[in-house]
Amino acid sequence: MTLAIDIARRQGNFMLETRFESAGRLTALFGPSGSGKSSLINIIAGLARPERGRVAVDGRVLVDTERRLFVPRHKRRVGLVFQDARLFPHMSVSANLRYGRFFTPAAERYAGMDAVVDLLGIGALLDRRPSGLSGGEKQRVAIGRALLASPRLLLMDEPLASLDEARKAEIMPYIERLRDETKIPIVYVSHSVAEVARLASEVVVLSAGKVTAAGPAAAILQRLDLLPDEERGEGGALLETVVARHDAEFAMTVLASAAGEIRVPRLDLAVGAPVRVRIRARDVMIATERPHGLSALNVLAGRVVSIEPEDDASVDVRMDCNGATIVSRITRQSRQALGLEPGREVFAVVKTLSFDRANTAAGLRVEIDA
């Protein structure tokens, strides 16, 4: 799948002028609120018109202002999961699920009711009314409803933003399964680094209506300067790892990565399962010699690649640990005291407890196969 977008739209004083292409399994549209993410999603879904430009999914042109082409929303076969689930209040859950299926030509239906119900774990809800569901259940039904229309592209507009942390944790695994077990390409709008790090294969960063960066998730998320101010503390390195073994005595799991072994709190995964971990830059300490008498369990040897002054108080140190990139944010004072310069051999130190649930996720199977 390729999604090709090149559009411009003026909204009052705001100018959305966006151009990118993505072929990822799950492309995250990432940026602070007001950066134009939702407007872009609405243009792809056919809920808004660009003043100028072109939108194509897999070579099928949906909008081309030069040819005066605008495919109406109901003929696009582009599914959309809204932040507020928008289930039909006058229908049961099962009628909501079947709604889009009814309008899909029989030959193009690839999503089966049983498979989708099973994938999202909503079998027990079928006879209920939307008003009686919790926020998390509503959102799962909304995802199922969009899936059952057999879309060629699935858009998700901040589907977790209106849920609390517990509900987010409840839905996240379903979105991961959706990404890994179906072939539908997904465009996922989010302003949360934690969500993007966990889900995305590709990231497009939007800022004030313009694309400021686009590329593989791991490459984008370690560029802390690209992240919005309020999310900068969440940025860091993404490492693709596999479960090497479990340590029953201390309730830990050992992950094998290019940078070396990483010990994290016990994960409920089989040995060999792919795991993507996010190591926040602010969680990484730097030592110039292998530390002794330190509680932190993860010590990764590497070499300083670059040091970028972030602001007056702190700097971002990028290290190459046997091919994997680790980023550390330290104070300018520490940098001076340690005399860090590019090329210097160092050790990156990370506490095991930094790897909480939000930072460890089932990895993208495709990337591990590659």
Add this chain to the structure above:
Amino acid sequence: MNWLTDLTPDEWNAVRLSIKVATVAMLASLPPGILIALLLARGRFWGKTLLNGVVHLPLVLPPVVTGYLLLLAFGKRGPAGAFLAEHFGIVFSFRWTGAALACAVMGFPLMVRAIRLSIEAVDRRLEAAAGTLGASVGWVFATVTLPLILPGIIAGMILSFAKAMGEFGATITFVSNIPGETQTLPSAIYTFTQVPGGDEGALRLTLISIIISMAALVVSEVLARRVGRRLELT
């Protein structure tokens, strides 16, 4: 008490005629009522204020004036009346159909108002969601908008029916007071009050009028509650 059996044939006719006229007026004004309500709630066009004013005119004009205007337009010599009689064989003047027309016109603003309010309360984002699921504009209306505005439609129908049951001024001006053809309940009661010794008949018809109106209200309550429970809008 067997006062019901004491009804004269003329009185029975008035009761039957009233129900027929009110039912026809309510049903015939429903499709244009929904259409105009949609236009007023959603449309953006030149002359919207004017349309709104015209629809509401029967509410503010003296009923006699409305009846007289209907007589001018739909009477035998009126432009609309002559046209309809010539091409479709539909005659309004001094017929029960004219009474239905007068009642429909008088109840129209009430019906449009109720439906318009319910349309304005519909969450349009649900319609957008239906669109992305493959439903065309017509399907979105039939499967999302219409079910959601059903309580408003029911309320509008009951208001129109009730107004038709009580309509007097426009009807008597337009189609007069002919027993068996245009003499509805209010006209019949009015006739009784104009003759000596008519009090008993007037009272009988008044009681019947109250019963029918109460029944309409109860039916609307039951329907509204059933639809409301289905929508679970509590």
